[in-house]
Amino acid sequence: MEIPKTYDPATAENKWYPYWMNNGFFRSVPDEREPYTIVIPPPNVTGVLHMGHMLNNTLQDVLIRRARMLGKNACWIPGTDHASIATEAKVVAMLKEKGIQKSDLTRDEFLKYAWEWKEKYGGIILDQLKKLGASCDWERTRFTMEDDLSDAVIEVFIDLHKKGHIYRGTRMVNWDPVGLTAVSDEEVIHKEVDSTLYHVRYKVENSDEFITIATTRPETILGDTAVCINPMDKRYFHLHGKNIIVPIVNRVVPLITDEYVTMDFGTGALKVTPAHDINDYMLGQKHRLQTIDVLSPDGKMSDAAGYYIGEDRFVVRKKIAKDLDAAGHLVKTEPYKSNIGFSERTNAVIEPKLSMQWFLKMDELAKPALENVMNDNIRLYPEKFKNTYRHWMENVHDWCISRQLWWGQRIPAWYDEHGDFVVAKTEAEARNLFKQKNNAFADDAKIKQDEDVLDTWFSSWLWPISVFDGFKDPDNADIKYYYPTNDLVTAPEILFFWVARMIIAGYEYRGDKPFSNVYLTGIVRDKQGRKMSKSLGNSPEPLELINKYGADGVRVGMLLSSPAGNDLPFDESLCEQGRNFANKIWNAFRLIQSWSETEGKSAPDNRDYTLVLKWFEQKLLAETEIINDQFSKYRVSEALMSSYKLVWDDFCSWYLEIVKPGMGQAIQPEVYHATIQYFESLMKLLHPFMPFITEELWHNIAERKESDCIIVATWPEAGKHDSSLLADFDAAIQLVSGIRNIRKSKNIPNREALHVTFKGGPEKGHEGFHFVVTKLCNLSGLESVTEKPADQLSILLRNHEYFMNITGFVDHEEERKKINEELIYTKNFLESVMKKLGNERFVTNAKPDILALEQKKKSDAEAKIELLERKLNPDGVR
RNA sequence: GGGAGCUUAGCUCAGCUGGUUCAGAGCAUCUGCCUUACAAGCAGAGGGUCACUGGUUCGAACCCAGUAGUUCCCACCA
Numbered sequence: 001m002e003i004p005k006t007y008d009p010a011t012a013e014n015k016w017y018p019y020w021m022n023n024g025f026f027r028s029v030p031d032e033r034e035p036y037t038i039v040i041p042p043p044n045v046t047g048v049l050h051m052g053h054m055l056n057n058t059l060q061d062v063l064i065r066r067a068r069m070l071g072k073n074a075c076w077i078p079g080t081d082h083a084s085i086a087t088e089a090k091v092v093a094m095l096k097e098k099g100i101q102k103s104d105l106t107r108d109e110f111l112k113y114a115w116e117w118k119e120k121y122g123g124i125i126l127d128q129l130k131k132l133g134a135s136c137d138w139e140r141t142r143f144t145m146e147d148d149l150s151d152a153v154i155e156v157f158i159d160l161h162k163k164g165h166i167y168r169g170t171r172m173v174n175w176d177p178v179g180l181t182a183v184s185d186e187e188v189i190h191k192e193v194d195s196t197l198y199h200v201r202y203k204v205e206n207s208d209e210f211i212t213i214a215t216t217r218p219e220t221i222l223g224d225t226a227v228c229i230n231p232m233d234k235r236y237f238h239l240h241g242k243n244i245i246v247p248i249v250n251r252v253v254p255l256i257t258d259e260y261v262t263m264d265f266g267t268g269a270l271k272v273t274p275a276h277d278i279n280d281y282m283l284g285q286k287h288r289l290q291t292i293d294v295l296s297p298d299g300k301m302s303d304a305a306g307y308y309i310g311e312d313r314f315v316v317r318k319k320i321a322k323d324l325d326a327a328g329h330l331v332k333t334e335p336y337k338s339n340i341g342f343s344e345r346t347n348a349v350i351e352p353k354l355s356m357q358w359f360l361k362m363d364e365l366a367k368p369a370l371e372n373v374m375n376d377n378i379r380l381y382p383e384k385f386k387n388t389y390r391h392w393m394e395n396v397h398d399w400c401i402s403r404q405l406w407w408g409q410r411i412p413a414w415y416d417e418h419g420d421f422v423v424a425k426t427e428a429e430a431r432n433l434f435k436q437k438n439n440a441f442a443d444d445a446k447i448k449q450d451e452d453v454l455d456t457w458f459s460s461w462l463w464p465i466s467v468f469d470g471f472k473d474p475d476n477a478d479i480k481y482y483y484p485t486n487d488l489v490t491a492p493e494i495l496f497f498w499v500a501r502m503i504i505a506g507y508e509y510r511g512d513k514p515f516s517n518v519y520l521t522g523i524v525r526d527k528q529g530r531k532m533s534k535s536l537g538n539s540p541e542p543l544e545l546i547n548k549y550g551a552d553g554v555r556v557g558m559l560l561s562s563p564a565g566n567d568l569p570f571d572e573s574l575c576e577q578g579r580n581f582a583n584k585i586w587n588a589f590r591l592i593q594s595w596s597e598t599e600g601k602s603a604p605d606n607r608d609y610t611l612v613l614k615w616f617e618q619k620l621l622a623e624t625e626i627i628n629d630q631f632s633k634y635r636v637s638e639a640l641m642s643s644y645k646l647v648w649d650d651f652c653s654w655y656l657e658i659v660k661p662g663m664g665q666a667i668q669p670e671v672y673h674a675t676i677q678y679f680e681s682l683m684k685l686l687h688p689f690m691p692f693i694t695e696e697l698w699h700n701i702a703e704r705k706e707s708d709c710i711i712v713a714t715w716p717e718a719g720k721h722d723s724s725l726l727a728d729f730d731a732a733i734q735l736v737s738g739i740r741n742i743r744k745s746k747n748i749p750n751r752e753a754l755h756v757t758f759k760g761g762p763e764k765g766h767e768g769f770h771f772v773v774t775k776l777c778n779l780s781g782l783e784s785v786t787e788k789p790a791d792q793l794s795i796l797l798r799n800h801e802y803f804m805n806i807t808g809f810v811d812h813e814e815e816r817k818k819i820n821e822e823l824i825y826t827k828n829f830l831e832s833v834m835k836k837l838g839n840e841r842f843v844t845n846a847k848p849d850i851l852a853l854e855q856k857k858k859s860d861a862e863a864k865i866e867l868l869e870r871k872l873n874p875d876g877v878r
Numbered sequence: 879g880g881g882a883g884c885u886u887a888g889c890u891c892a893g894c895u896g897g898u899u900c901a902g903a904g905c906a907u908c909u910g911c912c913u914u915a916c917a918a919g920c921a922g923a924g925g926g927u928c929a930c931u932g933g934u935u936c937g938a939a940c941c942c943a944g945u946a947g948u949u950c951c952c953a954c955c956a
Contacts, residue, residue, distance in 0.1 A: 005916070190954075197956085215956060228956095262955060270956055277956075339954060387882050388951055395952075492950085527889095560904075561890045565883095567949090569890065577905070580918040587916035594915070638892070641904065656915085663914080737922085744910070744922045751913085829898055832937080836897070839936045857899075864899095 003593060007586035009550025009579075012696040017130060020695075025068075025711050026135045028075035030481035036067035036074045037485035039464050039515075040136065041498070042144060044083035045118050046090050049128035049542045051524040051532050051558075052491065055568060058555045059521065060489045061134050062636060065688040067486075068135075069715040075482060077467045078126055078136035082118075082145035084408035084456045085179055085345045091117050091407065107406050107451075114407050131543060133551050133691045135711070142467045144459040145409070152471035153409040153459045154425055156509070161423045165361045166401075168413075168421075172281045173400055175353035177299030178346040181404040182357055184455065184497075185397065188341040188350050197336035198321060199267065200329050202227060205243040205252055211236070212331050214266030216338050217276070218324065219316040222249055222305040223294040226272040228283060231257035233268050247329045248320070249306055256287050278352050295351060313351075358402040358411060358452070366396045368507040369500060378503060381519045381634040382565035385492060392496050399501075401455045408453030416447050461501035464488075464514035471509070479510075488515040492565065495520065519634050522567035529569065545575055552690035553579035559640050559689065581644060582693050585686070588652050589697050591660070592675055595667040604668050605661040607775070611768045613674045614722075615729045616655050619646070620681055622726060624718035627685060643685050651682060654733060658772050676702055681716040731797060732769030738795040739777045739804065746793075746806060753780040755805040759788050794871070796822075801867060816872060823868040830861040 020026060028035075038060050043053060060076060068074035091114045092102050102110060126141065142149060160166045173182035198218045201210035211227060227244045229236045236255075243252050253272075260283060261270050274284025275293040284291055294305035301308040301316055308316045324330040341350035370393040372378050373386060380386050402411060414430035415421045422433035427447065434441040465471060468479035484506070490499060499518055506514035524532050524539075532539035545554045556578030562568040623646045630639035659675060661667045667675075679701055683694040687710050698710035739756065748754070756779050770782050785803075792803040793815075833854055836842050843851065 003915095006918070185952095213956080217956085260955090265955055272956095278954085279956080338956090341954090384883060391881060391952070495951095563891070566891080571889090571905095573905075574890090576918075580916095583918050584916065587919085589915085591915035633894085635892090638903095641892090644904080652916090653920085660915090741922060747910085750911090750921090825898090832898055835936065842897085842936065854897080860899075 003590050005587070005590075007550070007582050007693060009552060009582065009692060010547075012692040013131070013133070013551055016692055016695045017133065019706075020135065020709070020711055021138070023707065023709075025709065026076070026137050027139060028073055028137050030477050031073055033071065033073040035482050035486075036064070036070075036072035037077070037482045038064055038075075038487050038489070039077045039467055039485055040079060041488070041490045041494075042079045042081040042142075042460065042463065043125045044086050045080045045122040045125075045143070046083060046086050047080075047125045049125055049132075051539055051542060051570060052521075053125070053129070054132060054542050054554065055521055055524055055558045055562060056489055056491070057129055057132060057134050058558050059519065059636060060487075061132070061555075061691075062559070062688040063487055063489070064135055065691060065711065066631065066715065068711065069684065069687065069713060071714065074135075075140070076134070076136045077140050077142065078129070078134070078138060079142035079463075079467060080122060080126065080144070081456060081460055082143065082408060084403055084405045084453060085181065085183070087114065087118070088405050088407040089179065089345065110406050128543060131546055131551060133555070135691070140467070144456070144463070144466075148469060148472050149459060149462070149466045150409050152462055152466045153454060154412050155471055156462060156505075157409075157412055157454065157458070158423055158425060160360060165365060166358060166423075167361065168356060168358050170354055171357055171359065171400065172278045172352050173355055173357055174341060174343075175297070175351040175355070176343040176346055176348050177295075177297065177351055178348035179343060179405075180297055182353075182355060182400060182402065183343055183345070183350070184400055184457075187344040189344055190339045190341050192337050193340045195336055195338045195340070196321075197266070197334050198324075199331040199333070200247065200271075200324055201331050202247060202271075202329070203245045204239060204255075205245055207242070209239070211239065211244060211255070211269050212267045213269045213271045215271055216336060217273075217317065218320045219301070219308075219313050220273040220276045220294060221246060221271065221320065221324075222301070222307060223273045223275050223292040224251070224253060224271045225274060225284065225290040225292060226253050226256050226287065228256050228258050228261050228270045228272050229268060230259060230261040230263045232259075233261075233263045235268060247324060247327060254287075254289075256283070256289075258283060258286070275354050276352055281352070281354065291354065293354060295353070297353075299348075299351060357400050358413075358454075360399040360401050360458075362396040362398055362504075365504050365508060366393050366500075369393060369503040372507070372513055373503070378513050378515065379517050381517060382563075384565065385495060385518075385520055388492075389495060389500065393500060399455075401458050402450075402452040403455050404451075405453050408456065409459060411450040411452050411454060413450040414447045415450070416441070416445060421450075457497050457501060460498055461505045462509075464502055464506065465509055483510060484513045485515045487517045487519060489519045489521065491523065492520045493523070517634065520565050522562060522565060524568045524570050527569065527571055532570070540570075540572065545572070549575040549579040550582060550692070552582050552693050556581055556640065556644075556689055559637050561637065563637050564634055581648070582690060584648055584652060585690075585693060585697070588647070588656060589679070589701060591656060592672075592679060592701065595661065595672055595675075602664055602666045605665040605671075606668075607771060609659055609668070609671050611725075612655070612658050612772065613671065615725060615769075616650070616678055617674075618721040618725055619650055619729075620678060620716065621719050621721040622723070623650075624681075624685065624716050625721075628718050640689050643682075643689065647682050647686065651678065657776060683710060684713055684716050687711065687713070729769055729772075732772050735773050735795065735797050735802065736776050738797065738802075739773070739779075742793055742795070742804060742806070743777075748806065750778055753778050755780045756782045756802055757785045757789060757805075758782075758800055758802045759785060796864070796867065796871075801871070819868055819871050823865065823872070826861055826864050826868065830858065830865065833857045833861060 040060065041056065064074045064076045094117060095102060095113060129136070157166065174185065174188045176183050195216050197214050197216055199212050199214050200218060200221065201212040203210055213227060215221070224246045239255055240257065242255050244255050245252055260279065261268065272280045272283050272289060274281045274289050274291045276295065283289070292304055294302055295313060296302040299313050300310050301313065303309055308319065321330060342348065343350055370390065373380065373389055380389065412425055413421045413423050414427065416434055422430050422437070424430035424433050430447060434447065462471070464485055465479065465483065468482055469476055470479040470483065488499065502514045506512060526532055526538040530538060549557065554575050557575035558568070560574050560577060623642060627639045627642050630642060659671050680698070683698050687694040691711065695710050699706065739754070743750065754777065773779065774782050789803050793806055794804070795802045837854055837858065
């Protein structure tokens with residue numbers, strides 16, 4: 001049968017993914033096995049797959065597939081997040097293209113469009129994950145805004161309100177004038193921006209004097225309700241108790257004193273605009289100042305401003321500067337760098353704005369969430385995030401959970417005509433509550449529900465519980481079986497948005513952690529270290545990468561250089577390396593396959609390979625143990641690298657080359673069958689990383705039923721191995737490398753057979769592999785001699801000297817130089833060992849095995865020195 | 879401003895309890911090979927003052943202090 005020289009990923013991918021799905025290999029239902037569960041960080045319904053998703057989901061798939069092979073009941077729950085702000089923005093934009101304004105629609109009309117949009121585009125990202133090979137239980141796909149999950153959100157709101165954790169209050173919030181909503185602190189990105197500091201003088205009432213303030217936002221002067229100075233500031237002592245006249249509006253406001261003002265910044269005088277600055281707001285509260293909101297929600301000057309009404313704040317900033325100047329109030333301007341907050345979603349400049357919002361008190365709820373991370377009940381990988389986590393949880397702020405949007409779970413609060421409110425699931429319940437509060441409450445009294453919806457994270461924080469219907473039916477079989485889940489794989493950016501809050505919800509509603517381990521991935525960056533983003537256009541299209549390099553190749557590429565918590569500087573060449581690896585495996589298979597045809601047809605290769613078979617068997621045990629250990633520490637890229645080297649170096653470069661039958665020879669059946677077994681084990685080890693090619697080869701390499709799939713095969717055994725055998729083999733291949741090196745440096749072609757000898761008996765164990773050396777190096781012989789041959793090149797290995805019959809090439813000076821260098825190194829080494837052994841404190845304190853090791857180092861070094869010295873002075877003449 | 883982390887080969891990173899067969903890996907580079915599985919390959923080689931300075935120790939890439947550079951998080955002085 002003709003097998004193509006290169007692996008064709010598309011064929012395997014199109015064949016096996018549907019096969020796995022149709023045969024229910026991804027499906028999980030509770031049974032007697034140990035569960036292993038991951039809930040996906042639900043991507044936004046608006047999302048399309050980007051490189052971050054690729055990394056994240058590849059990792060999850062690796063973990064889930066390995067758990068499945070370890071015999072666990074592996075369950076990976078997929079789903080999507082309704083993402084209020086992002087989705088609403090998309091729908092608004094879509095409507096705009098159709099010529100429809102959101103403001104022309106009723107809430108229900110708008111939501112109808114939004115749902116249509118979701119049905120149409122909401123599943124794209126999940127389909128893309130399938131291309132990557134994600135083995136999610138698709139029958140369990142959830143959506144954060146489906147009925148059951150929304151019910152859970154509402155119930156939790158009501159419950160937390162009942163417990164007194166939710167309150168309503170006037171607060172300074174981060175207002176997004178484009179999104180027209182409040183956003184949480186975490187969604188504001190601060191950037192340093194070049195701006196102007198305006199020095200403006202205000203007239204002191206009943207005086208000719210002026211007081212000069214500095215501001216970057218002169219448009220807010222219209223909302224000033226005080227000027228503040230430090231009480232200790234000598235410059236202004238004489239003004240204490242006076243009033244100030246705000247320019248343009250000519251409002252008379254008090255001059256107040258507060259230590260908050262730093263004397264040496266600007267002019268030491270601060271204009272106070274409680275409606276538009278968080279610190280001013282606090283000053284306003286403290287000094288009972290009037291609050292004048294001069295901006296409307298869309299960032300234009302409001303009626304209350306009195307001037308420039310309806311004009312954008314940035315336009316007004318320039319205008320008012322001019323007008324102030326004209327009126328003689330502008331003293332000077334200077335360039336100034338200030339930190340400005342931008343909305344993460346819309347990139348609009350955030351306005352601090354006073355508004356009525358709903359808040360969740362965090363201090364008490366956060367306690368168990370902090371404690372259980374600190375005591376390692378929940379482990380973060382890498383551990384360094386524990387610090388960050390603690391810092392945040394110890395200084396946690398109340399969570400503003402209301403959003404001025406329509407797409408999301410509507411807040412279950414109801415207002416009567418006086419503005420009193422109750423929290424209830426339905427209007428009928430709300431009426432009852434009103435009645436309980438007030439007997440006189442009329443049956444036909446008008447009440448209306450809060451217009452706002454809840455923050456998206458207020459639904460995603462329930463995700464690990466709600467996907468198992470843990471609110472709807474707290475004792476159902478699924479939640480009891482799968483919760484707490486095992487591992488969560490997510491980005492550090494949402495450690496607080498999401499991870500911390502899930503932990504909080506877990507303890508509040510299940511009395512238990514939502515997951516045991518959190519693997520925090522890095523950010524995928526481009527070669528220049530920039531974050532990959534759509535706006536920069538520096539992100540490769542994931543599906544194109546998959547087409548180009550195969551899903552397995554891309555998976556390997558993503559994982560190759562991404563230890564937990566480290567950013568991944570992505571480069572397509574990584575995928576190329578992944579593809580090349582797949583091809584290497586493919587060709588190893590081709591080689592083995594070709595042997596099956598030689599079996600019995602020609603004279604068998606009659607070498608005794610028993611020891612080599614044993615070596616590889618032991619090597620597999622040893623490496624599997626290492627790989628298991630790396631997995632247990634979530635060192636996934638290291639586990640991949642170990643597997644990579646096991647396959648490429650140990651199996652392909654050494655094992656296959658050794659057992660490969662010579663030209664015209666047939667392989668021995670037992671060697672062939674052992675090789676197949678080893679290959680199968682290797683495929684299993686690789687399966688979590690490279691699901692497609694391993695499944696394909698699994699079915700090709702041996703006769704097996706189609707239903708016998710590697711995806712559900714048993715993970716290879718690890719365990720006790722003969723380390724001296726492994727060391728003996730290492731010595732043999734070192735000899736091989738040494739001989740090859742000399743061949744190369746002396747330009748002796750491989751077809752020219754060499755004869756190698758060594759003095760005295762070989763070290764025991766090691767000689768068993770001599771035939772390996774003979775075969776791989778094309779030796780005409782490898783035997784012991786009693787006398788050291790004269791004038792031959794030699795190799796030193798484990799205190800034994802091997803001689804090669806290539807007399808003509810010896811460069812004595814060069815050789816002596818090399819030997820001398822090695823001698824010096826070895827002597828220094830011995831010296832340090834002796835120093836240690838001569839140190840009483842070392843000898844008394846070191847563990848016995850370390851001591852023994854040092855003794856061995858000593859004797860080895862001594863033997864080597866002796867040998868080297870003899871090499872330099874072969875006749876004992878000095 | 880407060881906090882945390884990082885700095886090891888050209889690149890990306892290991893180095894887990896301090897111990898010179900411990901200075902490592904992969905990629906990249908260089909050299910030689912179209913050797914019947916694979917040129918998406920084979921074989922070989924070169925490459926590092928472990929950021930710097932000092933300290934602790936019999937011994938430091940590893941522990942401590944300081945310095946420099948760098949990244950992230952938190953706060954937000956108009």
